[in-house]
Amino acid sequence: xxxxxxxxxxxxxxxxxxxxxxxxxxxxxxxxxxxxxxxxxxxxxxxxxxxxxxxxxxxxxxxxxxxxxxxxxxxxxxxxxxxxxxxxxxxxxxxxxxxxxxxxxxxxxxxxxxxxxxxxxxxxxxxxxxxxxxxxxxxxxxxxxxxxxxxxxxxxxxxxxxxxxxxxxxxxxxxxxxxxxxxxxxxxxxxxxxxxxxxxxxxxxxxxxxxxxxxxxxxxxxxxxxxxxxxxxxxxxxxxxxxxxxxxxxxxxxxxxxxxxx
Ligand SMILES: [Zn+2]
Numbered sequence: 001x002x003x004x005x006x007x008x009x010x011x012x013x014x015x016x017x018x019x020x021x022x023x024x025x026x027x028x029x030x031x032x033x034x035x036x037x038x039x040x041x042x043x044x045x046x047x048x049x050x051x052x053x054x055x056x057x058x059x060x061x062x063x064x065x066x067x068x069x070x071x072x073x074x075x076x077x078x079x080x081x082x083x084x085x086x087x088x089x090x091x092x093x094x095x096x097x098x099x100x101x102x103x104x105x106x107x108x109x110x111x112x113x114x115x116x117x118x119x120x121x122x123x124x125x126x127x128x129x130x131x132x133x134x135x136x137x138x139x140x141x142x143x144x145x146x147x148x149x150x151x152x153x154x155x156x157x158x159x160x161x162x163x164x165x166x167x168x169x170x171x172x173x174x175x176x177x178x179x180x181x182x183x184x185x186x187x188x189x190x191x192x193x194x195x196x197x198x199x200x201x202x203x204x205x206x207x208x209x210x211x212x213x214x215x216x217x218x219x220x221x222x223x224x225x226x227x228x229x230x231x232x233x234x235x236x237x238x239x240x241x242x243x244x245x246x247x248x249x250x251x252x253x254x255x256x257x258x259x260x261x262x
Contacts, residue, residue, distance in 0.1 A: 035080075038073055042081035045071070048200040050090050050103045054177065057105035061091070064101075116205055122248055128202060129244030133237040135194050136179060140220055140236035142186035144229040151185035155221045163214065176203035178217055182236070185224060206243045208250075216242070 049055045061067055068078040082101055085091035093101045120128070143151070158178045165171035176199035183195035199206075216239040223232035 035077060038077050039080045039084070042071055042073055042078060043084045046081065046085055047088070047090060048196055050085075050105060051173075051200060054180070054196075055103040057103060059103050061101040061103060116202075117247065117251055120247075120251070122251055125244055125248050125251060129241050129248075132198055132202075132206070132244065133240040135191060135198060136183070136240045137233040137237035139183040139186045139188065139191045139195055140224065141229040141233035142188055142191070143182050144224045144227050144232040146187045147185035147224055151181070152221075152225055154181045155185070155224070159214075159217055159221060162217070172204055172207040175207040175217070176200075182220065182224065205247055206240075208246070 046055075055061070062070070064075050064078055064082075068075045071078065073081075082091055082093070086093060090104055091101050092104050093099070155178065158174055158181060162171055162174040162178060165174055180192065180195050180199055183192040186192065216235060220232060220235045220239065223235055
């Protein structure tokens with residue numbers, strides 16, 4: 001799993017060389033960006049990967065030099081990011097032989113679903129549904145048109161694992177992973193990145209258990225495999241809107257006692 005391209009396609013954080021810029025204003029404009037921003041980007045990327053299970057619990061991360069190269073950042077930047085991840089308990093570093101950095105998934109489902117739902121208004125949720133349906137629908141259509149046989153095996157494995165998940169938290173993480181794998185099969189780096197962002201942001205809410213989800217996912221995987229782009233898109237859109245519709249229902253049924261309107 002660790003080698004998958006969508007974990008480390010860090011184009012946004014890559015150092016870009018600008019040749020022969022004249023004038024001090026232009027030099028200032030093209031001065032290196034704040035290194036904190038780059039550290040934050042790496043922290044966010046690796047946090048998402050660990051929380052979503054793209055990197056398995058206990059899995060050893062590549063060496064610092066290799067990981068820095070793959071993320072397109074310096075080893076200094078990577079080390080700062082790893083330090084922040086250690087402080088959050090998401091990475092553990094062991095010294096000596098057999099040592100290195102290892103991913104640590106949070107033990108409990110500490111994603112705070114009720115609190116997170118309470119922060120969103122019904123309008124927020126509708127907007128989210130439109131956005132998510134657009135992204136997942138487009139990704140599913142392209143996946144049906146472009147996926148390679150090697151893209152399909154992970155989808156099927158994840159569906160099987162999802163059905164056998166031991167805890168609801170595990171099922172939700174796998175569910176998010178399934179949709180990321182569909183997006184990755186689209187061969188679009190931007191759609192895949194957007195899917196990862198959405199799953200990291202609202203996956204824990206989206207994939208609260210409700211009826212027919214498993215059937216939807218099977219049907220999406222089948223449409224992708226058959227190369228039926230229109231059907232894959234329609235199914236993915238319907239699936240996204242159903243998930244968000246379920247959240248809107250929950251939100252209306254259980255209005256939070258205290259709203260945090262800022
Ligand atoms: Zn699904």
